[in-house]
Amino acid sequence: MTNKVLDNIVALADELREQATEAERLNKLPDSTAKKLKDAGAIKLLQPKQYGGFEAHPREFAETVMKAASYDGATGWVCGIVGVHPWQLAFADPKVQEEVWGEDDNTWIASPYAPTGVAVPVEGGYIFNGRWQFSSGTDHCDWIFLGALLGDKDGNPIMPPTMLHMILPRKDYEIVEDSWNVVGLKGTGSKDIIVKDAFVPDYRVMNGDHVIDGTAQREYGVTDTLYKMPWSTMFPLGISSAVIGIAEGALAAHLDYQRDRVGAQGTAIKDDPYVLFAIGEAAADISAAREALLANVDQMWDLTEAGKEIDFERRAAGRRTQVRAAWRAVQSVDTIFARSGGNALREDKPLQRFWRDAHAGLNHAIHVPSTVYHASALSSLGIDPPQNLRAMI
Known part of the structure; x- marks a missing residue:
C-alpha cells in the first residue's frame, strides 16, 4: 500500500x-x-x-x-x-x-504508562489517584492512557503488583503547566498529569500485564496481524523511529551547513578528508540503524502473520535491536556535531536542536540498554531471565 x-x-x-x-x-x-x-x-x-x-x-x-x-x-x-x-x-x-x-475519529490519546498511580476497586470500577511525568503531546489530546497499580481499600499497592492501564477523558485529569522545562525535545510538551479521586469504570481499564504479554489481544479475539503484534515491538517502535529520524535530520542539517563552510585552518570542508570520513561513517551508521529497526519490525510481522509464537528470547532480541539502533544513530550524531565548528552551537542553527533532541530521546526508559542487553544475552544462553530483567519485553 x-x-x-x-x-x-x-x-x-x-x-x-x-x-x-x-x-x-x-x-x-x-x-x-x-x-x-x-x-x-x-x-x-x-x-x-x-x-x-x-x-x-x-x-x-x-x-x-x-x-x-x-x-x-x-x-x-x-x-x-x-x-x-x-x-x-x-x-x-x-x-x-x-x-x-465515535464522534471524532481524529481524537488523540496521550499517555504515560509508568504505574505511578493507584486504582482502588469499587462497585463498577475504580477510584483512581496519582501523578505522572512525561505526557508527550498531551495538550492536543482529549483522552489518556495512565499506568496504575492495583490498590487495597486504603490506597496501598497490592503485592505482588498488578499493573493496570486506565483510560480517562480530559475532564478527569489535570495537565500541570510549566512542568516541562528541559534541554531537549522541548516542543513535545511532555508535561505532568495529576488525577484526584477519579472514578474509572471497568470497561475503561485494561490489565497492563496482559497487554504486554499478548493475553489482552487473545482475550479480545483480534484476528488482524497488526493487532496481534507483540507489544514489545509496537510500543517502542514510534519512540525509536523518532530518534533515528532525528539523527537523519541532524545529518541533513550538517551537510547543509558544511557544504560551503571553510574551517578554522582555512581549509574548505569539501577538501578536509577527516571531516569527510566522519560524514561517511556517520551516514552509514545512521542508515544501518534505520534498516535494522525496519527489518526487525518486518520479521516480527512475518512471524505474527504466519501464526508462529514469538517467544521471550525473540522478543528480547527485537528489543536489543531497537535499543542498539537508537544508540548507534545518536552516537553518529555526536561524531558529526563535534566536527561542525563553534557556529553549530548557535540557536539559529537547527543542528544544535537535533543534537539536543537526539540525546533527550535516548533518555526514554525504552532505550536503557542495561536490562535489555542482559535479558537478551541470558535468553540466548538458554537461561530464563529473572523478573526484574523482563520489563517492557
Whole structure:
C-alpha cells in the first residue's frame, strides 16, 4: 500500500521545519502544527479502519515517524508516541473505543504508562489517584492512557503488583503547566498529569500485564496481524523511529551547513578528508540503524502473520535491536556535531536542536540498554531471565 500519510508529511516539510523554533518557545507543538498533523492523518496509521484509520503495516508507521522527526524532532516524537495509542485502543472494550472515536475519529490519546498511580476497586470500577511525568503531546489530546497499580481499600499497592492501564477523558485529569522545562525535545510538551479521586469504570481499564504479554489481544479475539503484534515491538517502535529520524535530520542539517563552510585552518570542508570520513561513517551508521529497526519490525510481522509464537528470547532480541539502533544513530550524531565548528552551537542553527533532541530521546526508559542487553544475552544462553530483567519485553 502506498503510504499517503508519508506523502502528506513530506508536503509539510518546510512548515514543520519553520515551526520548530516556535514549538521550543511554547514548550509544546503549536495548535496549527497539531491541526496539520491531524489533517495529514499522522496519528491514524495504526487506527482501526472501522474508526477512519488506515490499519497500516507498522513499517509504514515507522517510516512516517522518521520522516516527521527528520524535519523537527518534537513533531516526530509526538507522531511516534501519540501515534501508537490507537493500536492499543483497538483491542480495548468496544464501549471505550466508541467514546473516544465515535464522534471524532481524529481524537488523540496521550499517555504515560509508568504505574505511578493507584486504582482502588469499587462497585463498577475504580477510584483512581496519582501523578505522572512525561505526557508527550498531551495538550492536543482529549483522552489518556495512565499506568496504575492495583490498590487495597486504603490506597496501598497490592503485592505482588498488578499493573493496570486506565483510560480517562480530559475532564478527569489535570495537565500541570510549566512542568516541562528541559534541554531537549522541548516542543513535545511532555508535561505532568495529576488525577484526584477519579472514578474509572471497568470497561475503561485494561490489565497492563496482559497487554504486554499478548493475553489482552487473545482475550479480545483480534484476528488482524497488526493487532496481534507483540507489544514489545509496537510500543517502542514510534519512540525509536523518532530518534533515528532525528539523527537523519541532524545529518541533513550538517551537510547543509558544511557544504560551503571553510574551517578554522582555512581549509574548505569539501577538501578536509577527516571531516569527510566522519560524514561517511556517520551516514552509514545512521542508515544501518534505520534498516535494522525496519527489518526487525518486518520479521516480527512475518512471524505474527504466519501464526508462529514469538517467544521471550525473540522478543528480547527485537528489543536489543531497537535499543542498539537508537544508540548507534545518536552516537553518529555526536561524531558529526563535534566536527561542525563553534557556529553549530548557535540557536539559529537547527543542528544544535537535533543534537539536543537526539540525546533527550535516548533518555526514554525504552532505550536503557542495561536490562535489555542482559535479558537478551541470558535468553540466548538458554537461561530464563529473572523478573526484574523482563520489563517492557
